[in-house]
Amino acid sequence: MSIQGPRGTLPVILLKEGSTETKGREAQRNNIAAAKIIAEIVRSSLGPRGMDKMLVDSLGDVTITNDGATILKEIDVQHPAAKMLVEISKTTDNEVGDGTTSVVVLAGSLLEFAESLINQDVHPTVIVDGYRKAAKKAKQFLEESADKVSGNDKAILLKIAKTAMQTKLVKKNSGQLADLVIKAVTAVTEKDGTEYKVDEDDIKVEKKAGGSMNDSVLIQGIILDKEVVHGGMPKSIVDAKIALLNNALEISKTETDAKINISNPQQMKSFLDEENRMLKDMVDKVIGSGATVVFCQKGIDDMSQHYLAKAGVLAVRRIKESDLTKLSKATGARIVTNLDDLFEKDLGTAGLVEERKIEEDRWVFVEGCKHPKSVSLLLRGGSQRVVDEVERSVHDAIMVVRDVIQFPSIVAGGGAPETYAATKIRSWAKTLEGREQLAAEKFAEALESIPITLAENAGMDPIDTLATLRSRQIKGEKWTGIDVLKGRVSNMKSSDIIEPLAVKLQVISAAAEAACMIYELMM
Numbered sequence: 001m002s003i004q005g006p007r008g009t010l011p012v013i014l015l016k017e018g019s020t021e022t023k024g025r026e027a028q029r030n031n032i033a034a035a036k037i038i039a040e041i042v043r044s045s046l047g048p049r050g051m052d053k054m055l056v057d058s059l060g061d062v063t064i065t066n067d068g069a070t071i072l073k074e075i076d077v078q079h080p081a082a083k084m085l086v087e088i089s090k091t092t093d094n095e096v097g098d099g100t101t102s103v104v105v106l107a108g109s110l111l112e113f114a115e116s117l118i119n120q121d122v123h124p125t126v127i128v129d130g131y132r133k134a135a136k137k138a139k140q141f142l143e144e145s146a147d148k149v150s151g152n153d154k155a156i157l158l159k160i161a162k163t164a165m166q167t168k169l170v171k172k173n174s175g176q177l178a179d180l181v182i183k184a185v186t187a188v189t190e191k192d193g194t195e196y197k198v199d200e201d202d203i204k205v206e207k208k209a210g211g212s213m214n215d216s217v218l219i220q221g222i223i224l225d226k227e228v229v230h231g232g233m234p235k236s237i238v239d240a241k242i243a244l245l246n247n248a249l250e251i252s253k254t255e256t257d258a259k260i261n262i263s264n265p266q267q268m269k270s271f272l273d274e275e276n277r278m279l280k281d282m283v284d285k286v287i288g289s290g291a292t293v294v295f296c297q298k299g300i301d302d303m304s305q306h307y308l309a310k311a312g313v314l315a316v317r318r319i320k321e322s323d324l325t326k327l328s329k330a331t332g333a334r335i336v337t338n339l340d341d342l343f344e345k346d347l348g349t350a351g352l353v354e355e356r357k358i359e360e361d362r363w364v365f366v367e368g369c370k371h372p373k374s375v376s377l378l379l380r381g382g383s384q385r386v387v388d389e390v391e392r393s394v395h396d397a398i399m400v401v402r403d404v405i406q407f408p409s410i411v412a413g414g415g416a417p418e419t420y421a422a423t424k425i426r427s428w429a430k431t432l433e434g435r436e437q438l439a440a441e442k443f444a445e446a447l448e449s450i451p452i453t454l455a456e457n458a459g460m461d462p463i464d465t466l467a468t469l470r471s472r473q474i475k476g477e478k479w480t481g482i483d484v485l486k487g488r489v490s491n492m493k494s495s496d497i498i499e500p501l502a503v504k505l506q507v508i509s510a511a512a513e514a515a516c517m518i519y520e521l522m523m
């Protein structure tokens with residue numbers, strides 16, 4: 001909307017009832033304050049000694065988590081700057097899967113230090129330029145310091161997965177879960193020229209409350225949360241020959257409004273006979289292919305079910321399209337649309353297809369596939385909330401393993417890389433002229449908010465710890481960080497705390513970009 005005024009067209013801004021408009025410095029301060037609160041909320045959950053959060057939504061549903069992105073997803077955020085931090089946490093989750101708390105903590109510190117620079121009359125443009133240059137340098141320093149590894153070094157991948165899960169509720173079971181994760185990810189890894197590729201969607205994660213985390217298993221195939229469609233069908237088939245259909249084993253209703261006039265019982269009977277004959281024809285084509293198991297994306301008519309059951313075929317209906325694709329990758333079957341195109345060569349195989357009772361549900365397991373390109377993890381845990389957090393932690397682990405397979409460079413954890421980069425940036429900053437130098441120095445200080453927070457959350461003295469850490473880093477001990485479990489500054493690589501370089505680079509890029517954008521928008 002706009003109105004014509006004496007000085008031309010003026011925009012009219014309509015505010016919601018009850019809202020107030022703030023401008024200039026005050027708006028800027030409010031924005032920064034809101035973003036800092038967001039950072040403050042997740043800060044206490046960083047690291048192995050970080051606290052889990054219990055969140056209750058408006059419907060009373062409880063979530064227990066340590067995952068930054070999940071905590072922020074549950075919070076209703078209004079302020080634009082605060083929203084931006086929630087956004088970068090989500091993006092980081094999608095990009096690399098881990099570091100969703102670190103990115104917010106770092107962004108929060110960058111905003112806080114920028115504010116102190118503004119109070120010293122440093123112009124926002126200078127801060128933004130200084131931060132951008134420093135972020136680029138920080139990433140370059142980390143790239144130089146990182147260790148190149150081999151993407152199929154199982155021992156390294158195991159340490160990566162364990163480090164990611166150490167900071168979660170599942171830490172006690174991280175060894176066993178990490179093992180399952182490595183097996184799952186390596187099964188679906190594909191060679192692409194000289195590089196390796198992992199599509200995390202090829203790992204189907206199913207969870208069921210009950211049992212303990214130790215009961216979690218890897219299935220060399222696919223778990224379907226569906227039952228066998230007919231009581232008369234076998235519940236278990238060994239050496240299954242599997243047909244995948246993305247059409248229905250039903251007679252489709254005509255598109256147009258066709259009317260059938262039936263005037264006597266004989267006509268009715270012949271109409272039904274004709275329908276049955278058509279269904280029998282369909283089923284015969286399936287059976288004729290040699291299939292002993294049928295997975296159908298659409299419906300299966302009662303009559304078809306009956307004929308399939310009579311032939312001893314196990315069938316499941318209404319399979320999600322994404323699951324059908326996974327089944328195809330796991331069993332080697334081709335997804336068939338037209339039954340006339342279904343031949344023996346289109347069938348897939350599995351050592352066993354079986355319906356099993358999982359707590360109160362019945363699920364179909366397609367397992368023992370020879371070289372499955374899609375596999376499943378069945379996660380267990382004492383209660384729904386626990387199993388939900390197991391799922392989130394396993395997601396982080398799958399992602400970090402994927403990160404290293406695709407981009408095989410690693411750094412140590414425990415604040416070592418952040419302190420390393422901060423040390424390097426401090427000496428590089430001296431080469432900058434003018435006030436950009438101050439901004440770069442603040443960037444270094446903000447990076448140290450990661451080791452400081454790790455120390456604080458572990459009840460260690462942050463100032464003493466940082467002093468020791470800095471002095472050892474200056475001596476060139478680049479893997480030195482804070483081992484919060486042992487409560488001391490030490491070589492994190494020898495403690496097997498290692499992380500993908502990809503995560504650290506993403507955290508720095510996303511946090512710096514968010515902080516810069518927030519200041520740019522406010523200029």
Ligand SMILES: Nc1ncnc2c1ncn2[C@@H]1O[C@H](COP(=O)(O)OP(=O)(O)OP(=O)(O)O)[C@@H](O)[C@H]1O
Nearest residue numbers: 046047067068098099100101102167413414483484
């Ligand atoms: N044993 C350890 N000692 C010290 N630091 C550790 C140890 N294990 C992990 N860390 C550090 O903990 C930090 C990660 O903590 P956390 O997993 O809580 O947050 P995040 O990875 O940033 O976010 P999220 O996992 O919620 O996505 C990393 O800096 C990592 O190096």
Ligand SMILES: [Mg+2]
Nearest residue numbers: 098099164167
């Ligand atoms: Mg983490």
